[in-house]
Amino acid sequence: MSWQSKLLTDSRYHELLSLPIAGKLCFDPESIGNASVDFGLIIREIPVAVLYTSYPEDIATLVAFAYNESSIPLTISARGFGHSVRGQAMARDGVVVNMTSLGNKSTVSWSQSLGHYADVGGHQLWIDVLEETLKHGVAPVSWTDYLYLTVGGTLSNAGISGETFRYGPQISNVYEMDVITGTGHFLTCSPHKNPDLFYSVLGGLGQFAIIIRARIALGPAPKRAKWVRMLYSNFSAFTMDQEQLISRHGRKQHEALDYVEGQLFMRQNLDSWISFFPLSDHPRLMSLVTEHELLYCIEVAKFYDERTQSTVDKDLEMILKDLSHVPEFMFEKDVGYVDFLNRVRAEELALREQGLWNVPHPWLYLFVPKSRIADFNTGVFKNIVLRNNITTGLVPVYPMNNDKWDDRMSAVIPDEDVFYTVGFLHSSGFEDWQEFDLQNKEVLLFCEDNGIKVKQYLPHYSTEREWMQHFGPKWRTFQESKAQFDPKILLSPGQRIFNHNK
Numbered sequence: 001m002s003w004q005s006k007l008l009t010d011s012r013y014h015e016l017l018s019l020p021i022a023g024k025l026c027f028d029p030e031s032i033g034n035a036s037v038d039f040g041l042i043i044r045e046i047p048v049a050v051l052y053t054s055y056p057e058d059i060a061t062l063v064a065f066a067y068n069e070s071s072i073p074l075t076i077s078a079r080g081f082g083h084s085v086r087g088q089a090m091a092r093d094g095v096v097v098n099m100t101s102l103g104n105k106s107t108v109s110w111s112q113s114l115g116h117y118a119d120v121g122g123h124q125l126w127i128d129v130l131e132e133t134l135k136h137g138v139a140p141v142s143w144t145d146y147l148y149l150t151v152g153g154t155l156s157n158a159g160i161s162g163e164t165f166r167y168g169p170q171i172s173n174v175y176e177m178d179v180i181t182g183t184g185h186f187l188t189c190s191p192h193k194n195p196d197l198f199y200s201v202l203g204g205l206g207q208f209a210i211i212i213r214a215r216i217a218l219g220p221a222p223k224r225a226k227w228v229r230m231l232y233s234n235f236s237a238f239t240m241d242q243e244q245l246i247s248r249h250g251r252k253q254h255e256a257l258d259y260v261e262g263q264l265f266m267r268q269n270l271d272s273w274i275s276f277f278p279l280s281d282h283p284r285l286m287s288l289v290t291e292h293e294l295l296y297c298i299e300v301a302k303f304y305d306e307r308t309q310s311t312v313d314k315d316l317e318m319i320l321k322d323l324s325h326v327p328e329f330m331f332e333k334d335v336g337y338v339d340f341l342n343r344v345r346a347e348e349l350a351l352r353e354q355g356l357w358n359v360p361h362p363w364l365y366l367f368v369p370k371s372r373i374a375d376f377n378t379g380v381f382k383n384i385v386l387r388n389n390i391t392t393g394l395v396p397v398y399p400m401n402n403d404k405w406d407d408r409m410s411a412v413i414p415d416e417d418v419f420y421t422v423g424f425l426h427s428s429g430f431e432d433w434q435e436f437d438l439q440n441k442e443v444l445l446f447c448e449d450n451g452i453k454v455k456q457y458l459p460h461y462s463t464e465r466e467w468m469q470h471f472g473p474k475w476r477t478f479q480e481s482k483a484q485f486d487p488k489i490l491l492s493p494g495q496r497i498f499n500h501n502k
């Protein structure tokens with residue numbers, strides 16, 4: 001550290017100690033160390049302090065101090081569970097707010113206009129929201145695949161999963177929020193109250209405000225799930241069937257699925273998918289993947305309860321009857337609803353046991369327009385991925401309906417009726433993550449060279465030009481909202497949008 005930056009750090013430290021919340025700021029190596037890393041384990045940024053508090057007012061005090069009084073610029077980052085992969089929740093030389101120390105719980109209510117809804121803390125994990133809402137026989141309608149993510153963290157991105165085709169991303173299921181803006185103001189926002197703030201914050205990458213409370217949509221909680229996987233060797237049959245399945249979203253409940261996803265299966269990433277299938281089927285799966293090199297899997301679920309138990313099999317059969325998967329390669333499980341939603345947890349625990357969870361994660365998540373998904377298959381899956389032969393981890397591939405997203409929100413998606421999410425959820429060693437990043441760059445370059453207008457989900461860029469390109473026509477509004485709600489560029493510096501050159 002140069003003497004100038006040491007002096008700045010010392011001055012920030014002394015200023016922070018003069019605050020009424022000084023007793024809740026931690027400067028010890030353990031707190032600082034935890035806030036300097038994330039799930040990605042690629043970026044490391046050291047903050048001056050970490051705020052642990054159970055009172056949102058303390059967060060407002062901190063932000064107001066940084067905005068009004070601090071003599072040296074002081075950035076602030078809300079940290080949910082730190083499940084970002086590129087330092088998005090970090091604050092170099094700033095203060096990280098450990099959101100999970102806020103203590104309020106979810107409350108479930110009902111109104112004539114909204115039906116059941118829940119008021120949940122921005123810091124809460126979705127698994128805890130699920131547990132609480134289930135006590136009332138209801139549950140959120142839109143999910144992420146993994147539930148150990150925070151409400152504020154996923155609402156800052158979008159929150160996507162196999163339910164998105166039908167209910168939209170999690171950001172489409174929010175009625176109202178309480179937030180603390182970059183000027184330290186505590187405000188309630190909704191489509192009717194402070195609407196500009198409301199739409200900016202949803203998908204806003206933490207740039208405008210810290211989410212303290214969100215009022216979210218709930219629906220009746222089912223009891224169980226019929227969970228089906230079907231294998232394809234033909235990409236166009238795979239995408240045609242997926243698109244047919246998600247087009248049923250407006251049908252009556254018994255005619256529609258509740259969840260549609262998909263994955264790319266290869267020998268390279270065998271460890272990430274084979275365990276779903278019964279051991280006795282492994283030999284024939286191995287020979288199918290050896291024969292075709294690339295297999296595509298559609299994964300669907302239909303939820304049911306006591307009322308629909310007697311008809312669910314017939315309904316599912318009707319929905320899946322005309323699909324063109326490889327005959328004899330359809331696999332079904334019947335599991336509890338919570339086990340279905342919490343399915344990634346079991347994988348996490350298994351990876352933790354093998355020491356394979358806390359490793360670098362050079363992920364790349366893309367939204368690909370439907371009109372170019374076949375080109376993406378040829379250029380990326382068949383060429384780059386098979387040739388490099390390094391891809392580990394899951395590769396989700398599934399479509400979503402554009403009309404379930406609200407264009408007024410900050411989240412960015414391709415400009416087509418249907419688009420695909422494709423994730424390269426790599427796990428790597430500490431020495432070789434750059435190799436995966438090189439592949440990620442190759443994929444992006446291929447798309448650019450071939451005019452495939454992909455959008456990154458959980459975006460990570462290093463220049464203003466790239467951010468402008470990412471937001472496209474929304475860039476101006478995004479900038480104007482920043483100037484209005486966080487004019488001193490204090491919040492979520494780890495996204496490196498307005499401070500990319502620092």
Ligand code: FAD
Binds near residue numbers: 038084153157
């Ligand atoms: P953090 O990483 O702590 O924060 C993310 C960003 O949000 C930061 O910029 C932070 O400053 C900001 N932020 C955090 N809390 C708040 C708040 N209260 N108010 C304002 N800003 C805030 N995403 C999906 O959409 N679908 C998935 O299925 C999915 N699966 C995943 C599985 C795993 C194993 C992992 C590691 C991630 C997955 N993600 C998925 C990505 C996840 O949505 C992001 O990592 C997201 O950032 C949530 O993580 P977090 O709550 O830990 O937030």
